[in-house]
Amino acid sequence: MDAEEYRKAAYASVDYIIEHFKTMDERKVVADVEPGYLRKLLPTEMPVEPEKFEDVHKDFDSKIVPGLTNWHSPNFLAFFPSNTSYPSMLGELYSSAFSAPGFNWICSPAMTELETIVLDWLAKQMALPKCFLSDGEGMGIIQGSASEAVITCMVAARDRYLRDAVASKYETEEEKEEAIANARGKLVAFASDQTHSATHKAALIAGVRFIAIPTSADDEFALTGEKLETALSSAEAKGLLPFFLTASMGTTAVVAIDRFGEIAKVSESRPHMWKHIDAAYAGAALICPEHQDMLDGVGDSYDSFDMNMHKWLLVNFDASCMYVRRRRDLADALSVMPPYLRNSVSDAGLVVDFRDYQLPLGRRFRALKIWFVMRAYGAKGLQAHIRKTRDIGQLFTTRVQERPDLFAIIARPRLGLTVLQVLAPEGSATTTNDLTKKVAARIEKEGHLYLTSSTVHGSYAMRVVTGSPWATEEAMEAAYKYIENVAEEERA
Numbered sequence: 390m391d392a393e394e395y396r397k398a399a400y401a402s403v404d405y406i407i408e409h410f411k412t413m414d415e416r417k418v419v420a421d422v423e424p425g426y427l428r429k430l431l432p433t434e435m436p437v438e439p440e441k442f443e444d445v446h447k448d449f450d451s452k453i454v455p456g457l458t459n460w461h462s463p464n465f466l467a468f469f470p471s472n473t474s475y476p477s478m479l480g481e482l483y484s485s486a487f488s489a490p491g492f493n494w495i496c497s498p499a500m501t502e503l504e505t506i507v508l509d510w511l512a513k514q515m516a517l518p519k520c521f522l523s524d525g526e527g528m529g530i531i532q533g534s535a536s537e538a539v540i541t542c543m544v545a546a547r548d549r550y551l552r553d554a555v556a557s558k559y560e561t562e563e564e565k566e567e568a569i570a571n572a573r574g575k576l577v578a579f580a581s582d583q584t585h586s587a588t589h590k591a592a593l594i595a596g597v598r599f600i601a602i603p604t605s606a607d608d609e610f611a612l613t614g615e616k617l618e619t620a621l622s623s624a625e626a627k628g629l630l631p632f633f634l635t636a637s638m639g640t641t642a643v644v645a646i647d648r649f650g651e652i653a654k655v656s657e658s659r660p661h662m663w664k665h666i667d668a669a670y671a672g673a674a675l676i677c678p679e680h681q682d683m684l685d686g687v688g689d690s691y692d693s694f695d696m697n698m699h700k701w702l703l704v705n706f707d708a709s710c711m712y713v714r715r716r717r718d719l720a721d722a723l724s725v726m727p728p729y730l731r732n733s734v735s736d737a738g739l740v741v742d743f744r745d746y747q748l749p750l751g752r753r754f755r756a757l758k759i760w761f762v763m764r765a766y767g768a769k770g771l772q773a774h775i776r777k778t779r780d781i782g783q784l785f786t787t788r789v790q791e792r793p794d795l796f797a798i799i800a801r802p803r804l805g806l807t808v809l810q811v812l813a814p815e816g817s818a819t820t821t822n823d824l825t826k827k828v829a830a831r832i833e834k835e836g837h838l839y840l841t842s843s844t845v846h847g848s849y850a851m852r853v854v855t856g857s858p859w860a861t862e863e864a865m866e867a868a869y870k871y872i873e874n875v876a877e878e879e880r881a
Contacts, residue, residue, distance in 0.1 A: 390442060394442065398442045398446075401446070402446075405446075405450075406478070410461065410859065413459060413461060413462045413463070413859055414462065414463055414464070414859075414864065416459050416462065417459070417836050418458065418459050418462045418464045418465050418836060418837070418838060418839040419458055419459075419833075419836050419839050420455060420456045420457055420458050421455070421836065422455060422456050426456065427452065427453075427456060430452045431448075431452065458839070460857075461473065461857045461858075461859055462839075462857070462859070463855070463857060463859055463860050463861055463864030463865075463868075464837065464838045464839065464864060464868060465839050465855070465857060466838055466839060466840040466852075466853045466854060466855055466868060467839045467840050467841040467852070467854075468841055468854075469641075469669075469670040469700050469701070469854060469856065470700055470701055470778075470854070470855065470856025470857055471699060471700065471705075471706055472699065472700065472701060472702060472703045472704065472705070472856060472857065472858065473703070473704075473705035473706075474703040474704070474705075474762060474765075474766075474858060475765075476703075476758075476761040476762045476764070476765035476766070477703060477704045477705045477758045477761060477762050478705065478758075479758075479761055480757040480758025480759070480760065480761035480762070481705060481757075481758050483754075483757055484753055484754040484755070484757045484758060487754065489754065490750070490751030490752065491743065491751065491752045491753065491754060492742065492743065492744035492750045492751050492752060493740075493742035493743070493744055494740035494741065494742055495740075497754070498740075500754050500756065501740065501741055501742075501743060503756045503757065503760055504529075504530070504531055504743070504755070504756035505523045505528070505529070505741065506756075507756050507759045507760050507763060508523070508528075508529025508530070508531070508710055508712070508756075509522050509523055509524075509529065510763060511529070511676075511698075511710060511759075511763075512529060512712060514675075514676050514768055515672065515675035515676055515681070515696075516675065516678075516681045516684060517675075517684070517687075517694060517712060518684075518687060518688060518689045518691075518714075519689070520689040520714045521694060521712035521713070521714060523741075526714065526715045526716065526717070527712060527713055527714050527715065527716060528712070528713060528716040528741065528746070529710055529711065529712045530711055530712075530713075530743060530746045530747065531708060531709065531710060531711070531752075531755045531756060531759075532695070532707075532709040532710075532711045532747060533707045533709060534697070534707060534709050535585070535587060535667055535669035535695050535696075535697055535709050536585070536587035536590065536591070537709065537747075537748065538665075538667075538693070538695035538709055538711040539587045539588055539591045539635060539665065539667065539695070540587075540590075540591040540594055540595065540748065541711070541719065541723075541746075541747060541748055542633075542663065542665045542692070542693045542695075542711075542713070542719075543578060543588075543591045543592070543595050543597075543633050543663075543665075544595055544722050544723065544748075545663070545713075545718045545719045545721070545722040545723065546632055546633045546662075546663030546665075546692070546718075547576060547595055547597065547632060547633070547722075548721060548722035549661070549663065549718050549721065549722070550576065550630070550632035550633075550661050550662070550663070551569045551572060551573070551576075552721075553661055554630075554632075554661035555568050555569055555572045555630075556568055556569055572630060573596070573597075575598075575628060575629050575630045576597040576598065576629075576630050576632050576633075577597060577598040577599065577600055577624055577629045577630065577631055577632070578591070578592045578595075578597055578598070578599050578600070578631075578632065578633040578634070578635075579599075579600050579601075579602060579617070579620060579621070579624075579631060579633065579634045579635070580599075580601060580602070580612075580634065580635040580636075580637070581601065581602050581603075581604050581610075581611075581612040581616075581637065581640070581645075581647065582601040582602065582603050582604055583604050583610050583612075583637065583640040583641075583642055583643065583645050583845075584601070584612075584635050584637050584640060584667065585635075585637070585640070585641050585667060585669070587635075587667070588635040588667075589601070597632070597633075598629065600620060600624060602616050602617060602620045603616065604616070604645070606799075606800075606846060608648075609643075609645055609646075609800070609801050610640065610642075610643050610645035610800060610845070610846075611645050611646055611647045611648055612636060612637070612647040612648065612652065613647075613648050613651055614648055614650075614651025614652055614654055614655045615651070617634070617651070617652055617655050618655045621655070621659065631659060631662050632661065632662055632663065633662065633663045633665070634652070634656070634662060634663070634664050634665065635665050635666075635667050636649060636652050636664060636665070636666050636667070636691075637666075637667050637668075638666055638667065638668035638671050638672055638683055638696075639668060639669070639670050639671025639672070639803075639804065641670075641843075642800075642808070642843040642845050642852070643799075643800035643801070643803075643806070643808050643843075643845060644670070644671055644800075644803040644804055644806045645800070646671070646683055646803075648686065649666070649684070649685065649686035649687045649691070650685060650686025650687075651686070652664065652686070653686055653687075653688060653690045653691070656690065657690075663692045663693070664690065664691045664692050664693075665691070665692060665693045665694070665695070666687065666691055666693070666694040666695070667695060668683075668694060668695065668696040669695065669696060669697045669700060669709070670696075670697065670700050670701060670804070671683065671696075671803075671804055672694075672695075672696025672697075673696060673697070673698070673700060673701035673702045673775060674701075674775055674779070674804055675696075676702070676768065676771055676772055676775065677772050677775050677776060680804075689714065691714065692713065692714050692715070692718070693711060693712060693713045693714065694711070694712045695709060695710065695711040695712070696709070696710055697709045697710070698710055698759060698762075700856070701774075701775065701778070701856045702762070702771060702774075702775075703762050703766065703771065703774060703858060704758055704759055704762050705758065707755065708755050708758065708759055713746075716741075716746060719745065719746040720745040720746065723745055723746065723747070723748070724744075724745040774858060777860075778805055778855055778856045778857070778858075778860055779804055779805045781805065781855055781860050781861070781862055781865050782802075782804070782805025782806060782807065782853075782854060782855055782865075783802070783805070784862055784865050784866070785807055785853055785855075785865050785868070785869055786798070786802040786807045788866070788869040788873075789807060789809055789869070792873065794812070795811065795812060795873065795876055795877065795880070796809050796810065796811060796812065796876070797809065797810045797812050797821070799845060799848050799850050800845060800850075805854050805855060805856060806852060806853070806854040807852075807853045807854070808843065808845065808850045808851070808852050808853075809850060809851055809853070810822075810825045810848060810849070810850050810851070811824045811825045811828045811851075811876045811879070811880065812824075812880075813880070814880060821848075822847075822848065822849040824879065824880060825842075825849050825850060825851060826842075826849055827879050828851070828872075828875055828876050828879050829842045829851050831875055831879060832851075832871075832872065832875060835875075837871055838868055838871060838872070840852060840853050851872075853868075853872075
């Protein structure tokens with residue numbers, strides 16, 4: 390493909406993308422294909438001769454697009470949103486054009502410096518503690534996902550604990566190595582039973598134990614200081630070493646928010662335990678002043694914080710914004726300096742090299758699409774998007790609350806998420822759990838809407854949430870009516 394062919398193909402692709410978004414509500418939400426469908430449609434070997442882009446695009450339209458789930462449809466009410474926007478797409482286009490691995494400053498200085506700047510902008514807009522800004526010991530860095538942020542922080546936490554809480558008690562290198570070896574098998578990471586499974590998976594990867602702390606509906610499924618203290622004390626009584634905790638600002642199932650102030654108080658007597666806040670979805674709402682009370686109790690005692698702009702803030706995947714209180718904790722655990730990475734500015738300590746603050750070496754220019762979105766929307770535009778989609782979710786909550794005979798909301802509605810059950814009639818042989826499963830299964834089969842289900846302390850429930858910039862009140866009202874009709878028919 391030469392320059393003129395690229396120009397023609399690019400114009401056609403932009404037109405195709407615009408038409409796709411204009412006609413989203415005419416498309417099925419979930420791909421209507423069977424497992425293995427694509428292997429039957431494509432050759433078993435790559436092409437030997439070059440093919441025209443027009444032919445490739447025809448196959449893309451006829452074979453690939455039918456297998457894509459329509460995440461931006463107004464009828465996509467599952468998981469959490471995965472936003473995009475036209476400015477974000479343009480930023481991604483430029484990023485791919487000026488492709489560079491970005492592992493250190495000298496690779497492309499603008500990549501490193503723009504990332505530092507836009508993450509400082511974001512931290513200030515969200516009112517994060519100043520310890521996370523780059524003008525001190527802290528820093529923001531873009532990771533691929535909230536899960537990647539957890540494992541990155543856990544590796545740093547493990548090494549910091551073994552160094553500061555274990556090895557520091559001994560004088561000789563031999564004694565330190567022996568103490569570290571003995572302590573490794575006793576390290577344990579904690580999270581609540583509502584926290585995303587990423588912390589459990591990170592513990593498996595890091596080779597440490599994991600303990601989930603039970604929560605209660607009476608506490609709105611939040612991790613409390615009392616329950617944390619009980620769990621930590623119990624582990625310590627068994628000779629285990631608590632070194633890491635994930636606290637949640639918006640859990641996956643019910644958007645529960647842990648008691649950050651209580652957790653910080655409990656942690657005062659355990660200064661070497663790393664405290665991470667996973668705010669993957671709910672953290673986006675911090676750009677609105679009315680939601681910044683979610684930070685109550687955070688202060689400067691937490692070691693790291695992460696939120697996904699690619700969920701609810703109009704930046705396409707991937708753009709997970711992780712902040713650390715002391716960036717050197719990451720570098721101490723993750724920095725390796727082979728000769729081929731050395732250069733004068735890095736050796737002089739004049740710059741940040743992001744390879745020292747992440748698991749992979751290379752990285753994409755993700756800050757560019759964040760910058761484009763911030764410039765195109767401004768804080769006011771991003772706030773308007775959060776408020777609009779939040780209120781559309783509240784509309785659904787209100788409609789559900791109007792039918793207490795048919796529905797039960799099992800967790801506090803928050804930030805556009807409603808978690809509900811379909812109530813079984815009194816005296817029915819069918820349980821509420823079974824009826825809710827039946828309704829959810831029918832909705833999935835018919836494919837008019839896409840929503841996900843969850844089990845919360847034994848209660849099977851449906852989750853309804855929207856965050857798409859293409860969401861509308863009319864679409865949400867229609868979604869409610871459809872769910873209501875299915876529920877009434879299955880209950881009859």
